[in-house]
Amino acid sequence: MMQIACIGGGVAALYFAIAMQRRQPAAAIDIFERDSAERNSGWGIILREPMLAAMQRMDEASHAAILARAVSWDQIEIRHKGGIKLLSNQFGRSTGRHALVEVLRARAVELGCRIHYASPASATDLAGSYQLLVGSDGIKSGCREQIGADAPIARVQSANRFIWLGCGKAFDRMVFDFQQTTHGPVWVHAYPFSAGQSTFVVECTQQTFDGFGFGRRALSSDLARLEEIFANLLGEAKLASLSDAPHEWRQFEQIRCDSLHREQMVLIGDAAHTAHFSIGSGTRLAVEDAIALADSLHQGGALPEALARYQRQRSEAVGSIQQQALHSMQWFDRIVEHYSLPLAAFSRAFLFRSLGQAA
Numbered sequence: 001m002m003q004i005a006c007i008g009g010g011v012a013a014l015y016f017a018i019a020m021q022r023r024q025p026a027a028a029i030d031i032f033e034r035d036s037a038e039r040n041s042g043w044g045i046i047l048r049e050p051m052l053a054a055m056q057r058m059d060e061a062s063h064a065a066i067l068a069r070a071v072s073w074d075q076i077e078i079r080h081k082g083g084i085k086l087l088s089n090q091f092g093r094s095t096g097r098h099a100l101v102e103v104l105r106a107r108a109v110e111l112g113c114r115i116h117y118a119s120p121a122s123a124t125d126l127a128g129s130y131q132l133l134v135g136s137d138g139i140k141s142g143c144r145e146q147i148g149a150d151a152p153i154a155r156v157q158s159a160n161r162f163i164w165l166g167c168g169k170a171f172d173r174m175v176f177d178f179q180q181t182t183h184g185p186v187w188v189h190a191y192p193f194s195a196g197q198s199t200f201v202v203e204c205t206q207q208t209f210d211g212f213g214f215g216r217r218a219l220s221s222d223l224a225r226l227e228e229i230f231a232n233l234l235g236e237a238k239l240a241s242l243s244d245a246p247h248e249w250r251q252f253e254q255i256r257c258d259s260l261h262r263e264q265m266v267l268i269g270d271a272a273h274t275a276h277f278s279i280g281s282g283t284r285l286a287v288e289d290a291i292a293l294a295d296s297l298h299q300g301g302a303l304p305e306a307l308a309r310y311q312r313q314r315s316e317a318v319g320s321i322q323q324q325a326l327h328s329m330q331w332f333d334r335i336v337e338h339y340s341l342p343l344a345a346f347s348r349a350f351l352f353r354s355l356g357q358a359a
């Protein structure tokens with residue numbers, strides 16, 4: 001019976017536990033999560049269809065529970081230069097991160113996994129007690145740094161600033177609203193994730209960020225300013241942040257590790273690789289990593305062989321998604337070049353941004 005510890009209890013670890021317990025019911029899995037069980041916060045995330053299909057094949061029960069909490073849309077609206085472009089047949093689905101994690105926690109425990117909350121963990125402390133350590137500690141992963149001691153980690157940081165907000169209004173479609181202000185461009189990626197709420201990711205250039213003095217005061221004053229900028233879209237709805245700390249404003253970093261394993265440790269999810277939020281695929285990568293790792297361990301052989309097989313399998317699949325994400329991130333980084341385009345040309349450039357085509 002394999003003894004496994006996961007460092008970090010987000011979607012990657014929870015889905016790995018589900019997949020592994022399905023493949024090997026006798027496996028003993030402990031998940032160590034730094035935060036308390038109650039601190040399961042977050043706004044909505046897009047659920048990509050390939051991820052949902054893989055989840056359905058792996059575990060019907062959690063797949064059905066996730067779909068029961070999801071909302072969908074079939075149009076994308078692009079607002080630019082005072083005009084609106086509506087694109088039909090653009091099916092998308094999302095759910096609250098909170099709802100997703102709740103479903104996965106319940107299912108992982110039902111299948112036999114143990115979750116330890118308020119339990120920050122380190123590979124050094126756990127190495128002696130487990131055969132396999134799964135580094136699932138997210139974008140600021142400490143496990144990655146340990147593996148990266150021998151292998152390069154590639155990082156590309158976006159020039160823009162973003163903040164992940166929620167709003168108390170459920171849009172009936174996905175909306176991208178590009179505003180021009182006296183300090184420069186600021187835009188939002190918004191979509192519904194429950195009956196009364198939407199995700200509202202605001203992004204702006206560094207110049208706009210500095211011009212408004214964002215990130216320098218209590219966040220409530222930044223939110224009030226954003227509510228003014230997006231008043232046409234929001235109506236009476238208010239914006240909400242995950243905390244009141246100015247550091248909620250971030251610069252996205254796309255990360256790729258040359259090596260995903262070392263000795264008894266392996267990386268999955270954001271600890272292993274990130275993908276810019278504008279293509280909504282980070283959770284998909286996390287779930288697909290989790291399934292690939294469980295499958296590779298289940299195939300058997302010595303642990304180093306299984307981990308090497310997992311790495312080979314994921315490198316190619318992740319590479320193409322990260323390439324699209326990078327193109328998309330860089331399109332937004334060069335937004336000033338696109339802003340002068342009329343609505344139709346701007347919308348076309350926007351839609352094809354992840355292919356890396358020029359505007």
Ligand SMILES: Cc1cc2nc3c(=O)[nH]c(=O)nc-3n(C[C@H](O)[C@H](O)[C@H](O)COP(=O)(O)OP(=O)(O)OC[C@H]3O[C@@H](n4cnc5c(N)ncnc54)[C@H](O)[C@@H]3O)c2cc1C
Binds near residue numbers: 136268269271
């Ligand atoms: C603005 C934004 C929008 C996004 N939208 C989407 C979307 O629409 N669709 C999509 O697919 N993805 C989206 N993503 C990406 C998605 O949120 C991540 O890819 C996904 O959460 C990765 O899951 P994870 O389990 O690897 O990491 P996380 O969800 O970050 O979980 C890591 C966990 O590890 C814990 N932890 C950290 N260190 C320790 C430690 N030492 N000990 C114990 N616990 C620890 C943390 O508390 C955390 O719970 C978005 C990301 C951002 C920033």
